Amino acid sequence: MDNFKYFKPQNFKELLNVKYDLSSAGFPLAGGSNLLIYIKEKSIRSGTLIDITSLKELRGIKKTGDTIEIGAAETISGILESKVLENELPFFSVSMRDFANPLIRNKATIGGNMADASPVADTAPPLLVLDAKVVAASKSGIREIPANEFFSGPGKNNLSKDEIIQKINIPVPERGSGIFLKLGQRKGTSISVTSVAVWIVNDSNKITGIRISLGGVAPVPIRAVNAEKAFSGKIIDENNITALAETLKEDIKPISDLRGSAEYRTAVSINLLKRAILTCLKTEE
Amino acid sequence: MGEKEYYNIKLTVNGKVVTGSVRAEISLLDFLRDNNYIEVKKGCDKGDCGACTVLIDGKATVSCLTSALQAQGKNIYTLKSLGSWDKLHPLQKAFVKYEALQCGFCTPGMLMTAKALLDTNPHPARESIKEAISGNLCRCTGYRKIVDAIEAVGRGEL
Ligand code: FES
Numbered sequence: 001m002d003n004f005k006y007f008k009p010q011n012f013k014e015l016l017n018v019k020y021d022l023s024s025a026g027f028p029l030a031g032g033s034n035l036l037i038y039i040k041e042k043s044i045r046s047g048t049l050i051d052i053t054s055l056k057e058l059r060g061i062k063k064t065g066d067t068i069e070i071g072a073a074e075t076i077s078g079i080l081e082s083k084v085l086e087n088e089l090p091f092f093s094v095s096m097r098d099f100a101n102p103l104i105r106n107k108a109t110i111g112g113n114m115a116d117a118s119p120v121a122d123t124a125p126p127l128l129v130l131d132a133k134v135v136a137a138s139k140s141g142i143r144e145i146p147a148n149e150f151f152s153g154p155g156k157n158n159l160s161k162d163e164i165i166q167k168i169n170i171p172v173p174e175r176g177s178g179i180f181l182k183l184g185q186r187k188g189t190s191i192s193v194t195s196v197a198v199w200i201v202n203d204s205n206k207i208t209g210i211r212i213s214l215g216g217v218a219p220v221p222i223r224a225v226n227a228e229k230a231f232s233g234k235i236i237d238e239n240n241i242t243a244l245a246e247t248l249k250e251d252i253k254p255i256s257d258l259r260g261s262a263e264y265r266t267a268v269s270i271n272l273l274k275r276a277i278l279t280c281l282k283t284e285e
Numbered sequence: 286m287g288e289k290e291y292y293n294i295k296l297t298v299n300g301k302v303v304t305g306s307v308r309a310e311i312s313l314l315d316f317l318r319d320n321n322y323i324e325v326k327k328g329c330d331k332g333d334c335g336a337c338t339v340l341i342d343g344k345a346t347v348s349c350l351t352s353a354l355q356a357q358g359k360n361i362y363t364l365k366s367l368g369s370w371d372k373l374h375p376l377q378k379a380f381v382k383y384e385a386l387q388c389g390f391c392t393p394g395m396l397m398t399a400k401a402l403l404d405t406n407p408h409p410a411r412e413s414i415k416e417a418i419s420g421n422l423c424r425c426t427g428y429r430k431i432v433d434a435i436e437a438v439g440r441g442e443l
């Protein structure tokens with residue numbers, strides 16, 4: 001028999017205590033756009049919904065030194081409306097424009113999207129190329145987990161049972177430009193088939209630094225280290241870009257499912273990567 | 286063991302205070318429908334169709350994925366806040382004039398999304414309208430007439 005409880009901690013300390021006490025039976029509830037689905041689908045049958053929406057430690061988008069801090073309970077709409085992001089890191093706000101649809105953006109949160117650890121989580125590739133850190137908090141303290149090491153499998157993350165995501169820290173890059181491209185089945189659905197984010201530092205057509213991340217082509221969102229190696233230091237033109245982009249095959253492990261075959265995903269991700277890199281090189285000129 | 290817990294809830298729907306007692310996992314959609322706000326439609330019940338769209342503190346969102354208890358103390362607006370038979374809201378008039386509905390199932394949600402859009406952007410361009418309603422599915426009209434209707438209200442035609 002399904003049996004749920006609801007608890008709204010009055011402050012951050014109470015949240016950390018209750019998460020410690022309840023351990024894996026305590027589910028942080030922010031926007032609810034994932035959790036309520038799991039409850040309806042009965043993949044979660046019991047537990048306590050811990051309402052975290054109004055705790056100030058989990059809210060706000062601000063710049064401290066060279067780091068932008070985004071509270072875990074900030075919605076995607078909040079990210080899109082943030083002046084701090086618009087001014088300091090427009091790449092990240094622009095990346096969130098195609099997140100699901102406006103109705104979902106008004107409730108889905110950055111912490112929830114990361115914690116959910118979907119292979120196609122739309123916040124992940126942009127955060128991975130930005131070398132963002134997930135700030136995890138528990139009764140015993142705070143630790144930073146690199147976004148790239150945060151996921152452990154489809155729907156699984158590396159938080160311990162007593163931890164919650166407090167915020168996401170993004171170091172503001174000194175140079176470079178980024179782009180996030182995704183291929184979904186239909187505008188407005190929450191799920192993309194394949195997505196690619198790149199962050200490039202370049203000197204005209206020469207790539208001096210590059211970070212590449214993909215969603216939907218492996219059990220978790222990944223950094224494409226082989227492709228990064230292939231591209232870095234290269235002068236890019238129409239003739240060599242295809243061969244370079246094909247090194248992506250060593251990074252990805254796509255599967256076939258309802259939304260597309262493995263071959264399709266491979267071809268799509270190579271094309272998206274080429275387009276992303278060419279677009280970045282153009283905007284930098 | 287096995288005994289379900291209930292929690293007191295109090296929120297404002299269309300300007301009227303509504304109270305009740307709900308289970309932890311109840312959605313705002315089920316709470317509203319149980320309280321006779323049946324103008325809020327239940328389509329997919331998982332966030333994909335937008336039929337259940339309401340305004341929460343001015344923002345359009347899906348009530349099926351909103352926890353009722355999280356709506357505690359909030360201002361909720363449903364379709365019935367827009368207009369009545371004798372006094373239709375301009376959006377409702379436009380939907381009739383432009384034949385922006387057939388079966389009508391998507392209409393309550395579509396109208397609330399359009400209302401939230403016009404509240405923040407009174408003269409939206411077609412592209413903004415399409416973007417705004419991208420979470421509201423309509424299997425009948427093909428959307429063009431819906432966009433026409435909302436655009437007409439933005440122009441001040443109704
Ligand atoms: S019923 Fe809520 S989105 Fe379909």
Ligand code: FES
Pocket residue numbers: 385386387388389390391392422423424425426
């Ligand atoms: S009018 Fe039938 S679904 Fe829109």
